[in-house]
Amino acid sequence: MKTIYLTGFMGSGKSTVGELLHRKTGAQYLDTDQLVVEKYGAIAAIFENEGENQFRHYETEVLRDIPETGYIVSTGGGIVEREENITLMNKSGLVIYLDTSFEEVARRLGNDTERPLWGKTVLEKKKLYKRRYEWYTETADIRISTDGKSPTEITDEIMDYLT
Ligand SMILES: Nc1ncnc2c1ncn2[C@@H]1O[C@H](COP(=O)(O)OP(=O)(O)OP(=O)(O)O)[C@@H](O)[C@H]1O
Ligand SMILES: O=C(O)C1=C[C@@H](O)[C@@H](O)[C@H](O)C1
Ligand SMILES: [Mg+2]
Numbered sequence: 001m002k003t004i005y006l007t008g009f010m011g012s013g014k015s016t017v018g019e020l021l022h023r024k025t026g027a028q029y030l031d032t033d034q035l036v037v038e039k040y041g042a043i044a045a046i047f048e049n050e051g052e053n054q055f056r057h058y059e060t061e062v063l064r065d066i067p068e069t070g071y072i073v074s075t076g077g078g079i080v081e082r083e084e085n086i087t088l089m090n091k092s093g094l095v096i097y098l099d100t101s102f103e104e105v106a107r108r109l110g111n112d113t114e115r116p117l118w119g120k121t122v123l124e125k126k127k128l129y130k131r132r133y134e135w136y137t138e139t140a141d142i143r144i145s146t147d148g149k150s151p152t153e154i155t156d157e158i159m160d161y162l163t
Contacts, residue, residue: 001025001027001069001070001162002068002069002092002093002094003066003067003068003069003070003071003072003073003092003093003094004021004027004071004072004073004093004094004095004096004162005073005075005079005089005093005094005095005096006018006021006072006073006074006075006096006098007075007079007080007089007095007096007097007098007136007139007140008077008097008098008099008100008136008146009077009100009102009105009129009132009136010077010105010109010115010117010118011077011100011104011105011108011109011112011118012077012098012099012100012105012146013098013100013108013146013151013154014031014074014075014077014098015031015033015074016151017074017098017151017154017155017158018031018072018073018074019074020151020152020155021072021155021158021159022072024155024159025072025159025162027070027071027072028070028071028072029071029072029073029074030066030071030072030073030074031073031074032059032062032063032073032074032075032076032079033074033076035062036055036058036059036062036076039058039061039062040058043055043114043115043116044113044114044116046058047116048116052116052117056078056081056082059076059078059079059082059085060082060084060085060088063075063079063085063088063089064088068091068092068093069092073093075089077115077117077132078117078132080132080135080136080139081132081135086135086139089139090139094141094142095139095140095141095142096140096141096142096143096144096158096161097136097137097139097140097142097143097144098144098146098154099136099137099143099144099145099146100145100146100147101147102125102126102129104146104147104148105129106122142158142161144157144158
């Protein structure tokens, strides 16, 4: 099995659905945010002390090490910010975009403080969402709309594509 990369905006459910897919398929599982935390420390601290650019560098470092087959990978919401990341994912893997409306993301994340970029103003977040939307769609092999669907329903929909 080609490695599967789940992409999408913060709160689109990449980590939640990634875990479920891992259980259903038996494939190994990685989350790029978790890998960065294990290797370099808490995300909020990296943003605060080293800056977003350094976080993006760490993100690419962990992505480079992921094998081309056999893994389910939940990416960070900003993985599409770097061309190199897109090339890496498209070269070997199957990219699945979890498409979630901004309003639904806002409902799910509420006042979350773990995601540094979610702390920005609504206007800035909407701009970020709009800017990335095209990148997610262009990069994806498969697009799954997630609004109004449970994580299990989304996982089942992905399983249908895989089997
Ligand atoms: N389909 C869904 N319906 C309702 N809530 C969901 C759904 N998927 C995920 N959630 C909830 O939304 C929140 C964010 O989910 P999750 O952490 O999986 O997102 P993510 O895409 O991995 O975000 P990030 O890019 O920040 O890593 C969690 O509280 C999760 O329980
Ligand atoms: O959308 C983003 O840029 C981010 C999403 C999260 O997954 C983390 O990677 C981090 O909080 C940055
Ligand atoms: Mg996640």
